[in-house]
Amino acid sequence: MSANELPVTGGPAAEPLHPSIHGDGPGGQDHGGEGVWARAWRTLRKNPVAIIGAVIVAVFVLVAVLAPVLAPYGGSELPGRAEVRPTMIPGPSAEYPLGLDRYGGDVLSKLIWGAQASLLIGVLSTLFGLTGGLLLGLLAGWFGKSVDFAIMRLVDLMLSVPSLLLAVSIAAIAGQSSMAVIVAIGVVQIPIFARLLRGSMLAQKGQDYVLAASALGLTRRSVTMSHVLPNSVGPVIVQATLSLATAVIEAAALSFLGLGGGEPSTAEWGRMLTAAQQELAVAPRLAILPGICIAVTALGFTLVGESLREALDPRNRTRR
Incomplete structure:
Protein backbone atom coordinates (compact mmCIF):
# COMPACT_ATOMS: atom_id res chain seq x y z
CA MET A 1 0.00 0.00 0.00
CA SER A 2 1.27 3.42 -0.93
CA ALA A 3 2.16 5.85 1.86
CA ASN A 4 -0.14 8.39 0.21
CA GLU A 5 -3.32 6.31 0.49
CA LEU A 6 -5.57 5.40 3.38
CA PRO A 7 -6.05 1.72 4.20
CA VAL A 8 -9.16 0.16 2.70
CA THR A 9 -11.15 -2.20 4.92
CA GLY A 10 -13.93 -2.88 2.43
CA GLY A 11 -16.44 -1.04 0.32
CA PRO A 12 -15.49 1.85 -1.95
CA ALA A 13 -11.91 2.95 -2.19
CA ALA A 14 -10.86 5.63 0.28
CA GLU A 15 -10.51 9.22 -0.86
CA PRO A 16 -6.99 10.36 -1.79
CA LEU A 17 -5.17 12.35 0.84
CA HIS A 18 -4.41 15.39 -1.28
CA PRO A 19 -5.01 16.81 -4.72
CA SER A 20 -1.36 17.36 -5.56
CA ILE A 21 -0.86 13.59 -5.51
CA HIS A 22 -4.17 12.21 -6.73
CA GLY A 23 -5.72 15.23 -8.31
CA ASP A 24 -8.65 16.44 -6.21
CA GLY A 25 -7.41 19.99 -6.15
CA PRO A 26 -5.47 22.64 -8.07
CA GLY A 27 -3.05 21.16 -10.52
CA GLY A 28 -4.12 17.56 -9.99
CA GLN A 29 -6.49 15.10 -11.62
CA ASP A 30 -9.98 14.31 -10.44
CA HIS A 31 -11.41 10.79 -10.25
CA GLY A 32 -12.47 11.01 -13.87
CA GLY A 33 -8.93 11.82 -14.99
CA GLU A 34 -9.70 15.48 -15.71
CA GLY A 35 -7.47 18.16 -14.20
CA VAL A 36 -9.00 20.90 -12.13
CA TRP A 37 -7.73 23.60 -14.48
CA ALA A 38 -9.04 21.59 -17.44
CA ARG A 39 -12.39 21.26 -15.70
CA ALA A 40 -12.39 24.99 -14.93
CA TRP A 41 -11.65 25.75 -18.59
CA ARG A 42 -14.51 23.49 -19.68
CA THR A 43 -16.82 25.25 -17.24
CA LEU A 44 -15.72 28.71 -18.36
CA ARG A 45 -16.39 27.88 -22.00
CA LYS A 46 -20.02 27.11 -21.11
CA ASN A 47 -20.47 30.16 -18.89
CA PRO A 48 -22.03 33.08 -20.81
CA VAL A 49 -20.83 35.55 -18.18
CA ALA A 50 -17.24 34.37 -18.62
CA ILE A 51 -17.57 34.56 -22.39
CA ILE A 52 -18.85 38.14 -22.26
CA GLY A 53 -16.02 39.13 -19.91
CA ALA A 54 -13.43 37.41 -22.09
CA VAL A 55 -14.71 39.17 -25.20
CA ILE A 56 -14.53 42.57 -23.47
CA VAL A 57 -10.99 41.90 -22.24
CA ALA A 58 -9.91 40.59 -25.65
CA VAL A 59 -11.24 43.69 -27.42
CA PHE A 60 -9.53 45.92 -24.86
CA VAL A 61 -6.20 44.13 -25.28
CA LEU A 62 -6.41 44.14 -29.08
CA VAL A 63 -7.20 47.84 -29.18
CA ALA A 64 -4.31 48.56 -26.82
CA VAL A 65 -1.82 46.43 -28.74
CA LEU A 66 -2.93 47.67 -32.17
CA ALA A 67 -3.19 51.33 -31.13
CA PRO A 68 -0.46 52.46 -33.59
CA VAL A 69 -2.48 50.88 -36.42
CA LEU A 70 -6.03 51.74 -35.31
CA ALA A 71 -5.54 55.32 -34.11
CA PRO A 72 -5.81 57.95 -36.88
CA TYR A 73 -3.43 60.25 -34.98
CA GLY A 74 -0.75 59.92 -32.32
CA GLY A 75 -1.63 60.07 -28.66
CA SER A 76 -0.06 63.50 -28.20
CA GLU A 77 -0.96 64.96 -31.59
CA LEU A 78 -3.35 67.94 -31.77
CA PRO A 79 -4.55 67.97 -35.40
CA GLY A 80 -7.55 70.20 -34.72
CA ARG A 81 -5.92 72.82 -32.55
CA ALA A 82 -6.79 75.60 -34.98
CA GLU A 83 -10.49 74.60 -34.99
CA VAL A 84 -11.04 74.79 -31.23
CA ARG A 85 -12.41 77.99 -29.69
CA PRO A 86 -12.88 78.85 -25.99
CA THR A 87 -16.65 78.81 -26.48
CA MET A 88 -16.88 76.08 -29.11
CA ILE A 89 -15.45 72.58 -29.35
CA PRO A 90 -16.15 70.85 -32.68
CA GLY A 91 -18.26 67.72 -32.41
CA PRO A 92 -18.18 64.54 -34.53
CA SER A 93 -17.35 64.97 -38.19
CA ALA A 94 -16.09 62.92 -41.11
CA GLU A 95 -12.48 63.72 -40.23
CA TYR A 96 -12.95 63.35 -36.46
CA PRO A 97 -15.64 60.66 -35.82
CA LEU A 98 -15.89 61.45 -32.10
CA GLY A 99 -15.01 65.11 -32.33
CA LEU A 100 -12.17 67.08 -30.77
CA ASP A 101 -11.25 67.82 -27.17
CA ARG A 102 -10.42 71.19 -25.62
CA TYR A 103 -6.80 70.95 -26.79
CA GLY A 104 -7.64 70.07 -30.40
CA GLY A 105 -6.84 66.36 -30.09
CA ASP A 106 -8.85 63.67 -31.87
CA VAL A 107 -11.03 62.03 -29.20
CA LEU A 108 -11.13 58.67 -31.00
CA SER A 109 -7.34 58.52 -31.20
CA LYS A 110 -6.99 59.47 -27.54
CA LEU A 111 -9.44 56.77 -26.46
CA ILE A 112 -7.47 54.17 -28.39
CA TRP A 113 -4.10 55.31 -27.04
CA GLY A 114 -5.67 55.59 -23.60
CA ALA A 115 -6.47 51.87 -23.73
CA GLN A 116 -2.77 51.17 -24.22
CA ALA A 117 -1.80 53.39 -21.28
CA SER A 118 -4.42 51.81 -19.02
CA LEU A 119 -3.40 48.26 -20.01
CA LEU A 120 0.27 49.00 -19.38
CA ILE A 121 -0.37 50.54 -15.97
CA GLY A 122 -2.90 47.87 -14.96
CA VAL A 123 -0.75 44.88 -15.92
CA LEU A 124 2.56 46.22 -14.58
CA SER A 125 1.06 47.41 -11.29
CA THR A 126 -0.71 44.07 -10.77
CA LEU A 127 2.50 42.17 -11.51
CA PHE A 128 4.36 44.42 -9.07
CA GLY A 129 1.79 43.84 -6.34
CA LEU A 130 1.56 40.11 -7.12
CA THR A 131 5.33 39.66 -6.90
CA GLY A 132 5.60 41.53 -3.61
CA GLY A 133 2.55 39.80 -2.17
CA LEU A 134 3.77 36.34 -3.16
CA LEU A 135 7.15 37.02 -1.55
CA LEU A 136 5.68 38.23 1.75
CA GLY A 137 2.98 35.54 1.80
CA LEU A 138 5.54 32.82 1.08
CA LEU A 139 7.84 33.99 3.86
CA ALA A 140 4.96 34.22 6.34
CA GLY A 141 3.53 30.84 5.39
CA TRP A 142 6.90 29.10 5.25
CA PHE A 143 8.65 30.32 8.40
CA GLY A 144 5.62 31.08 10.58
CA LYS A 145 5.99 32.19 14.22
CA SER A 146 7.90 35.48 14.60
CA VAL A 147 8.39 36.01 10.85
CA ASP A 148 4.71 35.42 10.23
CA PHE A 149 3.77 37.77 13.07
CA ALA A 150 6.03 40.58 11.83
CA ILE A 151 4.87 40.32 8.21
CA MET A 152 1.19 40.13 9.11
CA ARG A 153 1.42 43.18 11.36
CA LEU A 154 2.99 45.08 8.44
CA VAL A 155 0.19 43.85 6.20
CA ASP A 156 -2.43 44.89 8.77
CA LEU A 157 -0.86 48.34 8.94
CA MET A 158 -1.06 48.72 5.16
CA LEU A 159 -4.64 47.45 5.06
CA SER A 160 -5.67 49.92 7.78
CA VAL A 161 -5.10 52.81 5.35
CA PRO A 162 -7.76 53.26 2.61
CA SER A 163 -6.32 51.98 -0.64
CA LEU A 164 -6.89 55.14 -2.67
CA LEU A 165 -5.45 57.33 0.08
CA LEU A 166 -2.37 55.11 0.30
CA ALA A 167 -1.95 55.16 -3.49
CA VAL A 183 4.40 51.62 -7.93
CA ALA A 184 1.59 53.27 -5.98
CA ILE A 185 -1.09 50.88 -7.24
CA GLY A 186 1.23 47.87 -6.89
CA VAL A 187 2.07 48.67 -3.26
CA VAL A 188 -1.64 48.93 -2.45
CA GLN A 189 -2.19 45.41 -3.83
CA ILE A 190 0.75 43.77 -2.01
CA PRO A 191 -1.04 43.17 1.35
CA ILE A 192 -4.05 41.63 -0.41
CA PHE A 193 -1.96 39.03 -2.21
CA ALA A 194 0.26 38.43 0.83
CA ARG A 195 -2.63 37.71 3.20
CA LEU A 196 -4.39 35.53 0.64
CA LEU A 197 -1.33 33.37 -0.10
CA ARG A 198 -0.38 33.11 3.56
CA GLY A 199 -3.86 31.91 4.53
CA SER A 200 -3.98 29.45 1.64
CA MET A 201 -0.56 28.03 2.54
CA LEU A 202 -1.50 27.61 6.20
CA ALA A 203 -4.60 25.71 5.15
CA GLN A 204 -2.54 23.46 2.88
CA LYS A 205 0.10 22.81 5.54
CA GLY A 206 -2.57 21.21 7.69
CA GLN A 207 -3.38 18.59 5.08
CA ASP A 208 -2.41 14.95 5.50
CA TYR A 209 -0.27 14.92 2.37
CA VAL A 210 2.23 17.27 4.07
CA LEU A 211 2.65 14.79 6.93
CA ALA A 212 3.00 11.95 4.43
CA ALA A 213 5.63 13.84 2.43
CA SER A 214 7.56 14.69 5.60
CA ALA A 215 7.42 11.04 6.69
CA LEU A 216 9.00 10.07 3.37
CA GLY A 217 11.99 12.25 4.22
CA LEU A 218 11.27 15.35 2.12
CA THR A 219 12.66 18.57 3.53
CA ARG A 220 10.38 21.43 4.52
CA ARG A 221 11.70 23.47 1.61
CA SER A 222 10.92 20.69 -0.84
CA VAL A 223 7.42 20.15 0.55
CA THR A 224 6.68 23.88 0.53
CA MET A 225 7.98 24.69 -2.94
CA SER A 226 6.91 21.48 -4.70
CA HIS A 227 3.55 20.81 -3.09
CA VAL A 228 2.21 23.48 -0.72
CA LEU A 229 2.95 26.54 -2.85
CA PRO A 230 1.62 25.16 -6.18
CA ASN A 231 -1.62 24.15 -4.47
CA SER A 232 -1.96 27.56 -2.81
CA VAL A 233 -1.65 29.91 -5.76
CA GLY A 234 -5.07 29.21 -7.28
CA PRO A 235 -6.93 31.82 -5.20
CA VAL A 236 -4.09 34.29 -5.78
CA ILE A 237 -4.38 33.95 -9.56
CA VAL A 238 -8.12 34.57 -9.33
CA GLN A 239 -7.49 37.65 -7.19
CA ALA A 240 -4.97 38.92 -9.75
CA THR A 241 -7.63 38.95 -12.47
CA LEU A 242 -9.95 40.90 -10.17
CA SER A 243 -7.12 43.27 -9.21
CA LEU A 244 -6.61 44.17 -12.87
CA ALA A 245 -10.05 45.77 -12.86
CA THR A 246 -9.20 47.68 -9.69
CA ALA A 247 -5.85 48.77 -11.13
CA VAL A 248 -7.51 50.28 -14.22
CA ILE A 249 -9.93 52.24 -12.03
CA GLU A 250 -7.23 53.41 -9.61
CA ALA A 251 -4.94 54.45 -12.46
CA ALA A 252 -7.75 56.58 -13.86
CA ALA A 253 -8.42 58.01 -10.39
CA LEU A 254 -4.79 59.02 -9.88
CA SER A 255 -4.64 60.63 -13.30
CA PHE A 256 -7.92 62.38 -12.55
CA LEU A 257 -6.29 63.83 -9.43
CA GLY A 258 -3.34 65.05 -11.48
CA LEU A 259 -0.82 62.48 -10.23
CA GLY A 260 -0.35 60.57 -13.46
CA GLY A 261 2.33 62.84 -14.87
CA GLY A 262 2.66 63.88 -18.49
CA GLU A 263 1.07 66.78 -20.33
CA PRO A 264 -2.66 67.46 -19.82
CA SER A 265 -3.24 66.69 -23.50
CA THR A 266 -1.58 63.25 -23.30
CA ALA A 267 -3.92 60.36 -24.06
CA GLU A 268 -5.07 58.62 -20.87
CA TRP A 269 -8.64 57.95 -19.79
CA GLY A 270 -8.36 59.48 -16.32
CA ARG A 271 -6.58 62.54 -17.69
CA MET A 272 -9.31 62.91 -20.31
CA LEU A 273 -11.91 62.96 -17.52
CA THR A 274 -9.98 65.69 -15.74
CA ALA A 275 -9.78 67.85 -18.86
CA ALA A 276 -13.49 67.33 -19.57
CA GLN A 277 -14.69 68.88 -16.31
CA GLN A 278 -14.70 72.39 -17.73
CA GLU A 279 -16.69 71.33 -20.80
CA LEU A 280 -19.43 69.23 -19.18
CA ALA A 281 -22.12 71.74 -20.16
CA VAL A 282 -20.74 72.29 -23.68
CA ALA A 283 -19.44 68.84 -24.65
CA PRO A 284 -20.48 66.14 -22.12
CA ARG A 285 -19.26 63.44 -24.53
CA LEU A 286 -15.69 64.30 -23.51
CA ALA A 287 -16.42 62.91 -20.04
CA ILE A 288 -18.93 60.22 -20.99
CA LEU A 289 -16.75 58.41 -23.54
CA PRO A 290 -13.66 57.80 -21.36
CA GLY A 291 -15.95 57.02 -18.41
CA ILE A 292 -17.66 54.31 -20.45
CA CYS A 293 -14.29 52.89 -21.50
CA ILE A 294 -13.14 52.67 -17.87
CA ALA A 295 -16.40 51.10 -16.68
CA VAL A 296 -16.64 48.53 -19.49
CA THR A 297 -12.98 47.48 -19.17
CA ALA A 298 -13.26 47.06 -15.40
CA LEU A 299 -16.48 45.10 -15.92
CA GLY A 300 -14.74 42.72 -18.33
CA PHE A 301 -11.92 41.89 -15.92
CA THR A 302 -14.41 41.53 -13.06
CA LEU A 303 -16.61 39.10 -15.01
CA VAL A 304 -13.60 36.96 -15.95
CA GLY A 305 -12.25 36.97 -12.39
CA GLU A 306 -15.58 36.09 -10.78
CA SER A 307 -16.24 33.34 -13.32
CA LEU A 308 -12.78 31.87 -12.73
CA ARG A 309 -13.33 31.98 -8.98
CA GLU A 310 -16.59 30.09 -9.31
CA ALA A 311 -15.07 27.55 -11.71
CA LEU A 312 -12.23 26.77 -9.27
CA ASP A 313 -14.43 26.69 -6.15
CA PRO A 314 -14.59 23.07 -4.92
CA ARG A 315 -18.06 23.70 -3.49
CA ASN A 316 -19.42 24.18 -7.00
CA ARG A 317 -18.14 20.88 -8.38
CA THR A 318 -21.19 18.91 -7.34
CA ARG A 319 -23.46 21.39 -9.14
CA ARG A 320 -21.92 20.77 -12.57
Missing part, protein backbone atom coordinates in the same frame (compact mmCIF):
# COMPACT_ATOMS: atom_id res chain seq x y z
CA VAL A 168 -2.32 58.95 -3.60
CA SER A 169 0.28 59.35 -0.84
CA ILE A 170 2.80 57.08 -2.55
CA ALA A 171 2.26 58.68 -5.96
CA ALA A 172 2.65 62.17 -4.47
CA ILE A 173 5.92 61.17 -2.78
CA ALA A 174 7.31 59.25 -5.78
CA GLY A 175 6.56 62.07 -8.21
CA GLN A 176 4.16 62.62 -11.06
CA SER A 177 4.96 59.94 -13.61
CA SER A 178 3.54 56.71 -14.99
CA MET A 179 6.11 54.72 -13.01
CA ALA A 180 4.98 56.40 -9.80
CA VAL A 181 1.40 55.37 -10.56
CA ILE A 182 2.48 51.77 -11.21
Whole structure:
Protein backbone atom coordinates (compact mmCIF):
# COMPACT_ATOMS: atom_id res chain seq x y z
CA MET A 1 0.00 0.00 0.00
CA SER A 2 1.27 3.42 -0.93
CA ALA A 3 2.16 5.85 1.86
CA ASN A 4 -0.14 8.39 0.21
CA GLU A 5 -3.32 6.31 0.49
CA LEU A 6 -5.57 5.40 3.38
CA PRO A 7 -6.05 1.72 4.20
CA VAL A 8 -9.16 0.16 2.70
CA THR A 9 -11.15 -2.20 4.92
CA GLY A 10 -13.93 -2.88 2.43
CA GLY A 11 -16.44 -1.04 0.32
CA PRO A 12 -15.49 1.85 -1.95
CA ALA A 13 -11.91 2.95 -2.19
CA ALA A 14 -10.86 5.63 0.28
CA GLU A 15 -10.51 9.22 -0.86
CA PRO A 16 -6.99 10.36 -1.79
CA LEU A 17 -5.17 12.35 0.84
CA HIS A 18 -4.41 15.39 -1.28
CA PRO A 19 -5.01 16.81 -4.72
CA SER A 20 -1.36 17.36 -5.56
CA ILE A 21 -0.86 13.59 -5.51
CA HIS A 22 -4.17 12.21 -6.73
CA GLY A 23 -5.72 15.23 -8.31
CA ASP A 24 -8.65 16.44 -6.21
CA GLY A 25 -7.41 19.99 -6.15
CA PRO A 26 -5.47 22.64 -8.07
CA GLY A 27 -3.05 21.16 -10.52
CA GLY A 28 -4.12 17.56 -9.99
CA GLN A 29 -6.49 15.10 -11.62
CA ASP A 30 -9.98 14.31 -10.44
CA HIS A 31 -11.41 10.79 -10.25
CA GLY A 32 -12.47 11.01 -13.87
CA GLY A 33 -8.93 11.82 -14.99
CA GLU A 34 -9.70 15.48 -15.71
CA GLY A 35 -7.47 18.16 -14.20
CA VAL A 36 -9.00 20.90 -12.13
CA TRP A 37 -7.73 23.60 -14.48
CA ALA A 38 -9.04 21.59 -17.44
CA ARG A 39 -12.39 21.26 -15.70
CA ALA A 40 -12.39 24.99 -14.93
CA TRP A 41 -11.65 25.75 -18.59
CA ARG A 42 -14.51 23.49 -19.68
CA THR A 43 -16.82 25.25 -17.24
CA LEU A 44 -15.72 28.71 -18.36
CA ARG A 45 -16.39 27.88 -22.00
CA LYS A 46 -20.02 27.11 -21.11
CA ASN A 47 -20.47 30.16 -18.89
CA PRO A 48 -22.03 33.08 -20.81
CA VAL A 49 -20.83 35.55 -18.18
CA ALA A 50 -17.24 34.37 -18.62
CA ILE A 51 -17.57 34.56 -22.39
CA ILE A 52 -18.85 38.14 -22.26
CA GLY A 53 -16.02 39.13 -19.91
CA ALA A 54 -13.43 37.41 -22.09
CA VAL A 55 -14.71 39.17 -25.20
CA ILE A 56 -14.53 42.57 -23.47
CA VAL A 57 -10.99 41.90 -22.24
CA ALA A 58 -9.91 40.59 -25.65
CA VAL A 59 -11.24 43.69 -27.42
CA PHE A 60 -9.53 45.92 -24.86
CA VAL A 61 -6.20 44.13 -25.28
CA LEU A 62 -6.41 44.14 -29.08
CA VAL A 63 -7.20 47.84 -29.18
CA ALA A 64 -4.31 48.56 -26.82
CA VAL A 65 -1.82 46.43 -28.74
CA LEU A 66 -2.93 47.67 -32.17
CA ALA A 67 -3.19 51.33 -31.13
CA PRO A 68 -0.46 52.46 -33.59
CA VAL A 69 -2.48 50.88 -36.42
CA LEU A 70 -6.03 51.74 -35.31
CA ALA A 71 -5.54 55.32 -34.11
CA PRO A 72 -5.81 57.95 -36.88
CA TYR A 73 -3.43 60.25 -34.98
CA GLY A 74 -0.75 59.92 -32.32
CA GLY A 75 -1.63 60.07 -28.66
CA SER A 76 -0.06 63.50 -28.20
CA GLU A 77 -0.96 64.96 -31.59
CA LEU A 78 -3.35 67.94 -31.77
CA PRO A 79 -4.55 67.97 -35.40
CA GLY A 80 -7.55 70.20 -34.72
CA ARG A 81 -5.92 72.82 -32.55
CA ALA A 82 -6.79 75.60 -34.98
CA GLU A 83 -10.49 74.60 -34.99
CA VAL A 84 -11.04 74.79 -31.23
CA ARG A 85 -12.41 77.99 -29.69
CA PRO A 86 -12.88 78.85 -25.99
CA THR A 87 -16.65 78.81 -26.48
CA MET A 88 -16.88 76.08 -29.11
CA ILE A 89 -15.45 72.58 -29.35
CA PRO A 90 -16.15 70.85 -32.68
CA GLY A 91 -18.26 67.72 -32.41
CA PRO A 92 -18.18 64.54 -34.53
CA SER A 93 -17.35 64.97 -38.19
CA ALA A 94 -16.09 62.92 -41.11
CA GLU A 95 -12.48 63.72 -40.23
CA TYR A 96 -12.95 63.35 -36.46
CA PRO A 97 -15.64 60.66 -35.82
CA LEU A 98 -15.89 61.45 -32.10
CA GLY A 99 -15.01 65.11 -32.33
CA LEU A 100 -12.17 67.08 -30.77
CA ASP A 101 -11.25 67.82 -27.17
CA ARG A 102 -10.42 71.19 -25.62
CA TYR A 103 -6.80 70.95 -26.79
CA GLY A 104 -7.64 70.07 -30.40
CA GLY A 105 -6.84 66.36 -30.09
CA ASP A 106 -8.85 63.67 -31.87
CA VAL A 107 -11.03 62.03 -29.20
CA LEU A 108 -11.13 58.67 -31.00
CA SER A 109 -7.34 58.52 -31.20
CA LYS A 110 -6.99 59.47 -27.54
CA LEU A 111 -9.44 56.77 -26.46
CA ILE A 112 -7.47 54.17 -28.39
CA TRP A 113 -4.10 55.31 -27.04
CA GLY A 114 -5.67 55.59 -23.60
CA ALA A 115 -6.47 51.87 -23.73
CA GLN A 116 -2.77 51.17 -24.22
CA ALA A 117 -1.80 53.39 -21.28
CA SER A 118 -4.42 51.81 -19.02
CA LEU A 119 -3.40 48.26 -20.01
CA LEU A 120 0.27 49.00 -19.38
CA ILE A 121 -0.37 50.54 -15.97
CA GLY A 122 -2.90 47.87 -14.96
CA VAL A 123 -0.75 44.88 -15.92
CA LEU A 124 2.56 46.22 -14.58
CA SER A 125 1.06 47.41 -11.29
CA THR A 126 -0.71 44.07 -10.77
CA LEU A 127 2.50 42.17 -11.51
CA PHE A 128 4.36 44.42 -9.07
CA GLY A 129 1.79 43.84 -6.34
CA LEU A 130 1.56 40.11 -7.12
CA THR A 131 5.33 39.66 -6.90
CA GLY A 132 5.60 41.53 -3.61
CA GLY A 133 2.55 39.80 -2.17
CA LEU A 134 3.77 36.34 -3.16
CA LEU A 135 7.15 37.02 -1.55
CA LEU A 136 5.68 38.23 1.75
CA GLY A 137 2.98 35.54 1.80
CA LEU A 138 5.54 32.82 1.08
CA LEU A 139 7.84 33.99 3.86
CA ALA A 140 4.96 34.22 6.34
CA GLY A 141 3.53 30.84 5.39
CA TRP A 142 6.90 29.10 5.25
CA PHE A 143 8.65 30.32 8.40
CA GLY A 144 5.62 31.08 10.58
CA LYS A 145 5.99 32.19 14.22
CA SER A 146 7.90 35.48 14.60
CA VAL A 147 8.39 36.01 10.85
CA ASP A 148 4.71 35.42 10.23
CA PHE A 149 3.77 37.77 13.07
CA ALA A 150 6.03 40.58 11.83
CA ILE A 151 4.87 40.32 8.21
CA MET A 152 1.19 40.13 9.11
CA ARG A 153 1.42 43.18 11.36
CA LEU A 154 2.99 45.08 8.44
CA VAL A 155 0.19 43.85 6.20
CA ASP A 156 -2.43 44.89 8.77
CA LEU A 157 -0.86 48.34 8.94
CA MET A 158 -1.06 48.72 5.16
CA LEU A 159 -4.64 47.45 5.06
CA SER A 160 -5.67 49.92 7.78
CA VAL A 161 -5.10 52.81 5.35
CA PRO A 162 -7.76 53.26 2.61
CA SER A 163 -6.32 51.98 -0.64
CA LEU A 164 -6.89 55.14 -2.67
CA LEU A 165 -5.45 57.33 0.08
CA LEU A 166 -2.37 55.11 0.30
CA ALA A 167 -1.95 55.16 -3.49
CA VAL A 168 -2.32 58.95 -3.60
CA SER A 169 0.28 59.35 -0.84
CA ILE A 170 2.80 57.08 -2.55
CA ALA A 171 2.26 58.68 -5.96
CA ALA A 172 2.65 62.17 -4.47
CA ILE A 173 5.92 61.17 -2.78
CA ALA A 174 7.31 59.25 -5.78
CA GLY A 175 6.56 62.07 -8.21
CA GLN A 176 4.16 62.62 -11.06
CA SER A 177 4.96 59.94 -13.61
CA SER A 178 3.54 56.71 -14.99
CA MET A 179 6.11 54.72 -13.01
CA ALA A 180 4.98 56.40 -9.80
CA VAL A 181 1.40 55.37 -10.56
CA ILE A 182 2.48 51.77 -11.21
CA VAL A 183 4.40 51.62 -7.93
CA ALA A 184 1.59 53.27 -5.98
CA ILE A 185 -1.09 50.88 -7.24
CA GLY A 186 1.23 47.87 -6.89
CA VAL A 187 2.07 48.67 -3.26
CA VAL A 188 -1.64 48.93 -2.45
CA GLN A 189 -2.19 45.41 -3.83
CA ILE A 190 0.75 43.77 -2.01
CA PRO A 191 -1.04 43.17 1.35
CA ILE A 192 -4.05 41.63 -0.41
CA PHE A 193 -1.96 39.03 -2.21
CA ALA A 194 0.26 38.43 0.83
CA ARG A 195 -2.63 37.71 3.20
CA LEU A 196 -4.39 35.53 0.64
CA LEU A 197 -1.33 33.37 -0.10
CA ARG A 198 -0.38 33.11 3.56
CA GLY A 199 -3.86 31.91 4.53
CA SER A 200 -3.98 29.45 1.64
CA MET A 201 -0.56 28.03 2.54
CA LEU A 202 -1.50 27.61 6.20
CA ALA A 203 -4.60 25.71 5.15
CA GLN A 204 -2.54 23.46 2.88
CA LYS A 205 0.10 22.81 5.54
CA GLY A 206 -2.57 21.21 7.69
CA GLN A 207 -3.38 18.59 5.08
CA ASP A 208 -2.41 14.95 5.50
CA TYR A 209 -0.27 14.92 2.37
CA VAL A 210 2.23 17.27 4.07
CA LEU A 211 2.65 14.79 6.93
CA ALA A 212 3.00 11.95 4.43
CA ALA A 213 5.63 13.84 2.43
CA SER A 214 7.56 14.69 5.60
CA ALA A 215 7.42 11.04 6.69
CA LEU A 216 9.00 10.07 3.37
CA GLY A 217 11.99 12.25 4.22
CA LEU A 218 11.27 15.35 2.12
CA THR A 219 12.66 18.57 3.53
CA ARG A 220 10.38 21.43 4.52
CA ARG A 221 11.70 23.47 1.61
CA SER A 222 10.92 20.69 -0.84
CA VAL A 223 7.42 20.15 0.55
CA THR A 224 6.68 23.88 0.53
CA MET A 225 7.98 24.69 -2.94
CA SER A 226 6.91 21.48 -4.70
CA HIS A 227 3.55 20.81 -3.09
CA VAL A 228 2.21 23.48 -0.72
CA LEU A 229 2.95 26.54 -2.85
CA PRO A 230 1.62 25.16 -6.18
CA ASN A 231 -1.62 24.15 -4.47
CA SER A 232 -1.96 27.56 -2.81
CA VAL A 233 -1.65 29.91 -5.76
CA GLY A 234 -5.07 29.21 -7.28
CA PRO A 235 -6.93 31.82 -5.20
CA VAL A 236 -4.09 34.29 -5.78
CA ILE A 237 -4.38 33.95 -9.56
CA VAL A 238 -8.12 34.57 -9.33
CA GLN A 239 -7.49 37.65 -7.19
CA ALA A 240 -4.97 38.92 -9.75
CA THR A 241 -7.63 38.95 -12.47
CA LEU A 242 -9.95 40.90 -10.17
CA SER A 243 -7.12 43.27 -9.21
CA LEU A 244 -6.61 44.17 -12.87
CA ALA A 245 -10.05 45.77 -12.86
CA THR A 246 -9.20 47.68 -9.69
CA ALA A 247 -5.85 48.77 -11.13
CA VAL A 248 -7.51 50.28 -14.22
CA ILE A 249 -9.93 52.24 -12.03
CA GLU A 250 -7.23 53.41 -9.61
CA ALA A 251 -4.94 54.45 -12.46
CA ALA A 252 -7.75 56.58 -13.86
CA ALA A 253 -8.42 58.01 -10.39
CA LEU A 254 -4.79 59.02 -9.88
CA SER A 255 -4.64 60.63 -13.30
CA PHE A 256 -7.92 62.38 -12.55
CA LEU A 257 -6.29 63.83 -9.43
CA GLY A 258 -3.34 65.05 -11.48
CA LEU A 259 -0.82 62.48 -10.23
CA GLY A 260 -0.35 60.57 -13.46
CA GLY A 261 2.33 62.84 -14.87
CA GLY A 262 2.66 63.88 -18.49
CA GLU A 263 1.07 66.78 -20.33
CA PRO A 264 -2.66 67.46 -19.82
CA SER A 265 -3.24 66.69 -23.50
CA THR A 266 -1.58 63.25 -23.30
CA ALA A 267 -3.92 60.36 -24.06
CA GLU A 268 -5.07 58.62 -20.87
CA TRP A 269 -8.64 57.95 -19.79
CA GLY A 270 -8.36 59.48 -16.32
CA ARG A 271 -6.58 62.54 -17.69
CA MET A 272 -9.31 62.91 -20.31
CA LEU A 273 -11.91 62.96 -17.52
CA THR A 274 -9.98 65.69 -15.74
CA ALA A 275 -9.78 67.85 -18.86
CA ALA A 276 -13.49 67.33 -19.57
CA GLN A 277 -14.69 68.88 -16.31
CA GLN A 278 -14.70 72.39 -17.73
CA GLU A 279 -16.69 71.33 -20.80
CA LEU A 280 -19.43 69.23 -19.18
CA ALA A 281 -22.12 71.74 -20.16
CA VAL A 282 -20.74 72.29 -23.68
CA ALA A 283 -19.44 68.84 -24.65
CA PRO A 284 -20.48 66.14 -22.12
CA ARG A 285 -19.26 63.44 -24.53
CA LEU A 286 -15.69 64.30 -23.51
CA ALA A 287 -16.42 62.91 -20.04
CA ILE A 288 -18.93 60.22 -20.99
CA LEU A 289 -16.75 58.41 -23.54
CA PRO A 290 -13.66 57.80 -21.36
CA GLY A 291 -15.95 57.02 -18.41
CA ILE A 292 -17.66 54.31 -20.45
CA CYS A 293 -14.29 52.89 -21.50
CA ILE A 294 -13.14 52.67 -17.87
CA ALA A 295 -16.40 51.10 -16.68
CA VAL A 296 -16.64 48.53 -19.49
CA THR A 297 -12.98 47.48 -19.17
CA ALA A 298 -13.26 47.06 -15.40
CA LEU A 299 -16.48 45.10 -15.92
CA GLY A 300 -14.74 42.72 -18.33
CA PHE A 301 -11.92 41.89 -15.92
CA THR A 302 -14.41 41.53 -13.06
CA LEU A 303 -16.61 39.10 -15.01
CA VAL A 304 -13.60 36.96 -15.95
CA GLY A 305 -12.25 36.97 -12.39
CA GLU A 306 -15.58 36.09 -10.78
CA SER A 307 -16.24 33.34 -13.32
CA LEU A 308 -12.78 31.87 -12.73
CA ARG A 309 -13.33 31.98 -8.98
CA GLU A 310 -16.59 30.09 -9.31
CA ALA A 311 -15.07 27.55 -11.71
CA LEU A 312 -12.23 26.77 -9.27
CA ASP A 313 -14.43 26.69 -6.15
CA PRO A 314 -14.59 23.07 -4.92
CA ARG A 315 -18.06 23.70 -3.49
CA ASN A 316 -19.42 24.18 -7.00
CA ARG A 317 -18.14 20.88 -8.38
CA THR A 318 -21.19 18.91 -7.34
CA ARG A 319 -23.46 21.39 -9.14
CA ARG A 320 -21.92 20.77 -12.57
